[in-house]
Amino acid sequence: MTVIERPPLWSRLKPWLVGFDIPLLLAVLWLCFWGLLCMYSAGYDHGTRFVDHARNMVLGLTLMFLVAQVPPQRLMAVAIPLYAFGVTLLIATALFGITKKGATRWLNIGITQIQPSELLKIATPLMLAWWFQKREGLLRWPDFIAAFGLLLLPFLLIAKQPDLGTGLLVLAAGLYVIFFAGLPWRLILPVMVLAAAGIVALVASEDHICEPDVKWVLLKEYQKHRVCTLLDPSKDPLGKGFHIIQGEIAIGSGGVTGKGFMQGTQTHLEFIPERTTDFIFAAFGEEFGLMGALALLIGFSALILRGLMIASDAPTLFTRLMAGAVTLSFFTYVFVNMGMVSGILPVVGVPLPFISYGGTAMVTLGLSLGLLLSIARVRKLVKT
Template identity: 45%
Template sequence: MADFQRLAPELRSHLKRKPGLWVKLKLDPWLLVLLLVIMSFGLVVLYSGSGSSEIAVQKQMVRYGLALMAMLFVAQINMRHVQRWIPLVYIFGIILLVAVLSFGVGAKGAQRWLEIPGLPRFQPSEIMKLVVPLTVSWYLANQLRPPRLIHVIVSMVLVLLPVLLIAKQPDLGTSVIIGTSGVFVIFFAGLLWRYLIAAVILGAAGLPLIWSGMREYQKQRVVTFLDPESDPLGAGWNIIQSKIAIGSGGINGKGWLQGTQSHLDFLPETKTDFIVAVLAEEFGLLGVCLLLTLYFLVLVRGLIIAGAAMLPFDRMLSASLTLTFFVYVMVNVGMVSGLLPVVGVPLPLVSYGGTSAVTLMVSLGVLMSINARRRLPT
C-alpha cells in the first residue's frame, strides 16, 4: 500500500530555502482556499434559505470573519506548548458541563447555555468538541502504542464522561460528534482490531437488553427517532417536507430563490440544519455534488496533513479532527435526505450560526498549526 507521505507534495517543497508568506503565517493555502469557496457558496444558499434576508447574510459574514481570525490565531499556537495544560482544560470543561446541567439556560426543553456575568453566553459543549480529541490524543501519546486494554478503557471514560453530560442536556447531535471524535483518536492510536470487533459485538448484544429494560413511552420515542415518518405530524413533518424539497429539485434545480418548498414555509429550519435541502431544491443534484466535492477535497487535504505529521500526538489529533469534520457532513446530509434519524448537527460552514463556525475553524486552525510545524522538532 502506498504511503501518504510520498503523496504529500510538501515533502518536496521543504527543499526550498526561503520560507514563503504562507509558511510565515503558518497557514495552509489549499485548505484556506477551499474553506473560503465553501463559505461563499454557503452565503449564496443562506440568502435564499433566510428568505432573501440581507441582514442574515451580513451577520453570517461577520461570524465568518471572526471564525477566520480565530483560525489564524490558533494556527500560530504551537501544540507542544499547550500540551501540558490539556488535562486542566479538560477538568475545567467537565466542570462547565456540570454547571450547565445545574444552572444552565436554554429553550425548548434543552439546557445548553451558560450565562456567566461579564461574559457573552456560550455553550460549553462546543468547547468540548476540541477538548475531547485533544485530551485523548494527549493521553494516548504518553502511552505505548498500540494502546493496551487498560489505556483503551481510560480513553473511553475520558470520552464518555462529557458525552453523557451533553446527552443529558439533551443535545444528541453534539454528543454524537464528540463521541466519534474521541473514538477516532483511539482508532488512529492503533486500537487492535479485536478490541474494535469485540466492542461492536458487545454493543450489538447489549441492545436487546437495553430495549427490554425500557418503558413503553421510551420505546415509542426510539421508534419515532429511528422512523420519523411514523409520526407525520411531529418529527416526521420535517423529513417528509425536506425529501419533497430535495426530490423536486431534480438534476438542475429550480433556480436560485425559486424553491417553492423553502419559500412557502413548508421546509423547517431552512437557515440552519435543513439548509442542504434548500441547496438541493434550488441548485439540484449538481449543486449538492459540487458542495460534496468541496468537502471531499477538504477531507483529503486533512488526511494528507495527518499523514505528513511525525509525532503521535499530532497525527492522532489531525486525523481525528478531519474525520470529525466528515461526520458533520455525513450526519447532516444523511439526516436531511432521510437516511439517518433527526439529530441537530449543522452543515459545516454553511448552516447559519456563529458557534459551530468558530469551533470548526478553530479545529482547522489546529490542523494548520500541526502542518506548519511538522518538520520543526522543538
C-alpha cells in the first residue's frame, strides 16, 4: 500500500508568496492599521461603517493578492477589452444610469448598482501603457495625439455625469503615462506656466468673478461655488463653506498630539460632514494631531517611493509606464484629499486611500496595488 504524504502548508503556499515586495506590503499594512483605527473611532456610531470598512479592506487585499499572481503580459492582453468595456459602461450610464443628487453616475446591473467611472481609473492608464508599448522606439507626434484622444474620451464622459473629481483622477493617471512615455518638456512647460498664471488671476479677481450674476463658461454652477468657496469660505459659513471651515477647525484643534482616540468633539458631535468618507482626514487630524498626520504621511511616502523604485526597475516599457502611473495616482489621491480638507484645494469628492470608507474605491485600490506587486514580482524573478 502506497502512502502519499501531503506537503506541508508552507510548501504549498510558497509558490504563491515568492517574489512579493516586502517593503511595499509593510507600507500597505501600516496604512491599513491606521485606516481601521480611524474608522472605528469615526464610524463606531455610524451604523456598520467599521465592519463594512474592514470587509472592504479584506476584499481589496484579496484582489491585490490575486492580481499580483497575474504576469504583466497577461495584464497587457486585457488592456483593450477592459478599456472598451469601461467606456461602454460609461455610455450606458449616460443613457440609462441612475441619477442621485443631480448626478448620473450609477448603473443598475440587476444584482447591484455600480459606478463605472471607477473602472476607468485602472483601464485608462492600462490602455495608454499598451498603446506606447506597441510603439516603442517609433514614437511620433501623431501617437501622442491619439493617446490624448484615448484619454479624453473617458474623461469627458465622466465629467458630463457630472463627476469632475473622478474625471480629474482618470485624467491625471493618463497624463502620468503620457509624461513617462516621453512627452517633450517644450509642450509641458507652457501648460504649467498658463496654469500658474490662471491660478494667480483667479485669486486676484475673486471679488469680481464670484459675483452671483457672473457665469463661468466651462464649469457648472455648483463647480463655480466650490472654487469661490475655497477662495473665501466665510462668505457662506453655513452653506457651501461649512465643510471647509469645520475641517480646518477639526485639524487645528488637534494640535501636536491630538485630542486622543475617540475623543474628537468636532467628529462625534457631527460638525464634520462626511466624516467617514471624504473628510475623514479632518477627524483623523483632530484625534491624532500633527504626530498622527506625520505617521500617516510616512506610510504614504513609503508606498509612493517604493512604487517609483519598482517603476524605475521594471523590465519593459509597459510595466514602467503602468507602475509609474499607478504610483503617482496614489500621490494624487493623497494630495487632493488632504488639500481639500485643509482648505487649499476645492472640495471634489476624492477619498483618502485606506482611510476613507468606500467599497468601490477599495476594490480599485486593491487592483492598483496588485498591478504594482505583479510588476515587482516579475522584476525579482528575472533577477533570480
